[in-house]
Amino acid sequence: MPAPINVTVWSEFRHEKTNPTVGAIYPQGMHETIAGFLRGAPDLAVRTATLDEPEHGLTGSVLDTTDVLVWWGHKAHAEVQDAVVAKVRKRVLEGMGLIVLHSAHYSKIFQALMGTTCSLKWREASDKERLWNVCPSHPITQGLGEYFEIPAEEMYGEPFGIPTPDELLFISWFSGGEVFRSGATWRRGHGRVFYFRPGHETYPTYHQAQVQLVITNAVRWARPTVRLPDACPNTPPIEPSPAG
Amino acid sequence: MPAPINVTVWSEFRHEKTNPTVGAIYPQGMHETIAGFLRGAPDLAVRTATLDEPEHGLTGSVLDTTDVLVWWGHKAHAEVQDAVVAKVRKRVLEGMGLIVLHSAHYSKIFQALMGTTCSLKWREASDKERLWNVCPSHPITQGLGEYFEIPAEEMYGEPFGIPTPDELLFISWFSGGEVFRSGATWRRGHGRVFYFRPGHETYPTYHQAQVQLVITNAVRWARPTVRLPDACPNTPPIEPSPAG
Amino acid sequence: MPAPINVTVWSEFRHEKTNPTVGAIYPQGMHETIAGFLRGAPDLAVRTATLDEPEHGLTGSVLDTTDVLVWWGHKAHAEVQDAVVAKVRKRVLEGMGLIVLHSAHYSKIFQALMGTTCSLKWREASDKERLWNVCPSHPITQGLGEYFEIPAEEMYGEPFGIPTPDELLFISWFSGGEVFRSGATWRRGHGRVFYFRPGHETYPTYHQAQVQLVITNAVRWARPTVRLPDACPNTPPIEPSPAG
């Protein structure tokens, strides 16, 4: 039996404490709901970390033993310390997987890895969202069929200010008339990054089966194959010098 | 007659003052050699900026009137102020072109736009470099033929820690036995970015005709098509609400 | 003044003769409507060719003097001779641009260049189509703004069986609930290929200003930079043999 994939689910855990609507949907916090369904997978070993813990719960030893990090943030992006962002980025470049959820498109860590601002259009008006599966052979889309719907969600619309994805997996249709690249992957260094759009805090999105399936598939897809430190070495020639 | 393309050539201008070898090759500085051959193109309006000027010569008004920025840096990357890097990055995302030369693979601005460290192997041993043109139909490779050679250069070797390029234009062969993706492009926001490997300060690389042709072609390719500010707007629906 | 871009607009020219609805919209044929607005551009020299001409109007001398070929086909894909397809493909690989319109997603030439079947979902039910511009800095999207609408069109839906585009320019929203990658580019050999979705024969789509702008922009973008014959040469070494 192979070693489990070590997953750390990170969340701000702020809305849940101040907005009763959010607190009712996610009584233990969004991170615990996400960690909860991931714990149902026997190959995953799951823990959580939140903004208000020391070092945001992402100490060196936590990151060192994390294979895949799941990230949800929204209103407190600016409170995430730059030093922690730098450590997370270094771990991704060494091979750690990163799953970026919803409003974390504007997180420091996602912007730092993309090199862009990741801006978009948005609207909080309970749009119907239909996510079309445009890559049915990808490990992340297994078990979903041609599309799935979320009855009410925040709208995110194009243009989405991201670099060209390595792989485009989902395109969303919104009832208000917009479209969005809702699932996409990129390699950064030796790590795999997946952005997945759904998950506004005032809707029960992370309780929906298809959303849970995508995130579970994504965690497995993003597990590291290597861990290689970053280096820029001075190297001797392999071939003899022509004058030698 | 169309308006000229406004080009700003930026360089550290340090090696030239302290290393007599470099000073002999580039008496007015590398930026002046590069600006000099670009000034031979009637469609380009060229100025220069250097590290030790106020704001590194890259004030708001300079950046506002720059269509394409050429960047060479090496030993003083750390001295470039973060605030200037942020302004340059913002302008690229709005549409400004950026040509990144040689050791600027490790510049703050290139790393910030790529999202990676852009590490590589290197060796200062006067390797012969042969750049193979792997995209003969690209505007940047026009006039070059199948390959060109630089008789002596610093070696840069794979793996090169960049995101997958949008377009790969050159692959270098080195006499010491290495290969390198020596010319590549990426879109970032509305701006175009081109990385071009050659140009170690102790060799007369920027006096070579083919190197000058690539940089001139690249400046024209990177000229802005749009200038759009970054925004993340709250937007009303286009379609009527189904319940409306 | 530079030489004009030589454009050949090819169409089946069948529906127009047998379906009065189509004949009323395109009395001289769709190719003449498309050629007509392209002729309004002073830098383009435009002619047409149709299926029922000898060699489908695409003789060697026509192809030899065509810079960009525009292709519309629908019900008679199978009647296009394989020998003509092979000649067109060869010219694209040598550098000729190709603009593939609407139902030509299933043409022999597009399938031959993509390597896939280019299947999709479809529905003839006068859906509203809204094309979102997801690459505002691309030459093909200049002058369009954030999106444009076609009041009634055939629906094409994902998954679209194409290889990953080099560049994704448009994503369509349909009133019936689907999305589609409606504008995309690929390099094939030395030629540029652009697929553009709109243009079902029973709607006046090619009379719409934004559609005409996209096609005109695309023709300019697809113009050849080189013309290089295909070859697989036996080549002597550049470096001396180590044993030599």
Next chain:
Amino acid sequence: MPAPINVTVWSEFRHEKTNPTVGAIYPQGMHETIAGFLRGAPDLAVRTATLDEPEHGLTGSVLDTTDVLVWWGHKAHAEVQDAVVAKVRKRVLEGMGLIVLHSAHYSKIFQALMGTTCSLKWREASDKERLWNVCPSHPITQGLGEYFEIPAEEMYGEPFGIPTPDELLFISWFSGGEVFRSGATWRRGHGRVFYFRPGHETYPTYHQAQVQLVITNAVRWARPTVRLPDACPNTPPIEPSPAG
């Protein structure tokens, strides 16, 4: 224990019978050497097929039960029947993996899936080849380290007439002065395609451990995730008609 991956290794099996040098290196044929090392992997179920069998050994039932097809061809590409090529292509688009080796760059099946001629430079002069691993985190490159060498091989040089790879894994350095994209992947439909350069028939390349490791890794990477028939369905709307 999961079901094994069903691998079919296809080869021309001609050189081995007519050229004593080749026959001495591959007495049972190249396909048997390749099948032999793959049979060492407990998760693979391996059979072979060759050109001179009926239907080239690739009957409908063989293809139906093949998860990954390995293809080596050289001097008899033209003898492969178009009907068999069409069946293989259909199976790849439905999900079957395809590993294309060396001179099969010019096979009908690879050209049909790429959409290009896949031309290149070549030289039979026992060049030293060094394959640099430019994607150390990819499943296909696991266990290889930074590079590996083949002491004597046919040279293949750029430009290589392929579409932009989805993933570039290896770049070769040749002692004669050339470079080549020696390992690359593409999705086509629901199938995964990997091209791997080494393997000229007059050298013992497929007896080399690193080459065997790459091919074994590639077979596992290319196994199907889905099997979906090609279709272009007329589909009813999901959303109610606005006029409904």
